[in-house]
Amino acid sequence: xxxxxxxxxxxxxxxxxxxxxxxxxxxxxxxxxxxxxxxxxxxxxxxxxxxxxxxxxxxxxxxxxxxxxxxxxxxxxxxxxxxxxxxxxxxxxxxxxxxxxxxxxxxxxxxxxxxxxxxxxxxxxxxxxxxxxxxxxxxxxxxxxxxxxxxxxxxxxxxxxxxxxxxxxxxxxxxxxxxxxxxxxxxxxxxxxxxxxxxxxxxxxxxxxxxxxxxxxxxxxxxxxxxxxxxxxxxxxxxxxxxxxxxxx
Ligand code: ATP
Numbered sequence: 001x002x003x004x005x006x007x008x009x010x011x012x013x014x015x016x017x018x019x020x021x022x023x024x025x026x027x028x029x030x031x032x033x034x035x036x037x038x039x040x041x042x043x044x045x046x047x048x049x050x051x052x053x054x055x056x057x058x059x060x061x062x063x064x065x066x067x068x069x070x071x072x073x074x075x076x077x078x079x080x081x082x083x084x085x086x087x088x089x090x091x092x093x094x095x096x097x098x099x100x101x102x103x104x105x106x107x108x109x110x111x112x113x114x115x116x117x118x119x120x121x122x123x124x125x126x127x128x129x130x131x132x133x134x135x136x137x138x139x140x141x142x143x144x145x146x147x148x149x150x151x152x153x154x155x156x157x158x159x160x161x162x163x164x165x166x167x168x169x170x171x172x173x174x175x176x177x178x179x180x181x182x183x184x185x186x187x188x189x190x191x192x193x194x195x196x197x198x199x200x201x202x203x204x205x206x207x208x209x210x211x212x213x214x215x216x217x218x219x220x221x222x223x224x225x226x227x228x229x230x231x232x233x234x235x236x237x238x239x240x241x242x243x244x245x246x247x248x249x
Pocket of ligand 1: 143
């Protein structure tokens with residue numbers, strides 16, 4: 001069975017923190033692909049006017065080029081009402097479409113969503129979060145400054161969480177135990193329609209880097225290459241995309 005993860009975000013710009021959590025998830029879960037999908041407009045990020053989608057997509061393609069498992073994706077591109085669209089992109093719709101397209105393919109595919117602890121802790125506020133949580137399994141990367149102790153409390157009330165794998169999952173795990181078997185999950189989510197999805201935490205990641213901080217230092221020249229992939233920096237330097245007069249909302 002193929003394994004694919006959806007990885008949405010602003011990617012404004014994509015940085016080594018994104019690549020580090022994607023690498024950890026791809027290695028641990030033997031993922032065939034991670035779809036890095038810049039969002040045209042994120043509903044919960046109202047304050048900062050995101051850089052033009054085309055720049056963010058291009059930078060994402062450059063950031064992901066060194067790992068064949070990482071694929072830049074247009075799944076969350078601006079919708080047909082144009083770049084000044086007023087309606088945000090909702091993950092429940094994007095993930096729903098991805099899931100439907102995978103179900104239609106001949107080869108069965110397991111679908112995961114990758115996100116950081118800050119995003120997870122906010123998940124109860126996402127549009128139709130209960131429906132969203134039933135659409136895939138979830139991989140949550142730790143992030144400095146955000147405690148996963150509150151991870152269960154972040155769930156919407158309609159979703160019931162059980163610590164650890166469900167009995168069904170344990171039986172499948174025992175039957176399939178091989179190098180490609182999944183690790184035991186941290187939470188099993190029970191949904192209103194009796195569907196089950198799972199959540200894994202990656203608690204050891206400590207990538208102390210954010211796009212907001214990076215944008216703050218880009219004017220001062222090349223930030224630490226440990227923070228920003230070289231091809232992304234070259235693109236930013238050439239296009240001056242983060243100069244105030246070029247930034248577009
Ligand atoms: P900003 O600082 O502008 O909020 P960001 O660095 O959080 O940006 P996004 O592109 O919005 O970047 O993040 C996409 C996803 O990657 C989110 O789920 C976020 O939680 C996760 N993520 C980003 N940086 C890290 C990090 N350093 N450690 C763990 N997860 C991260």
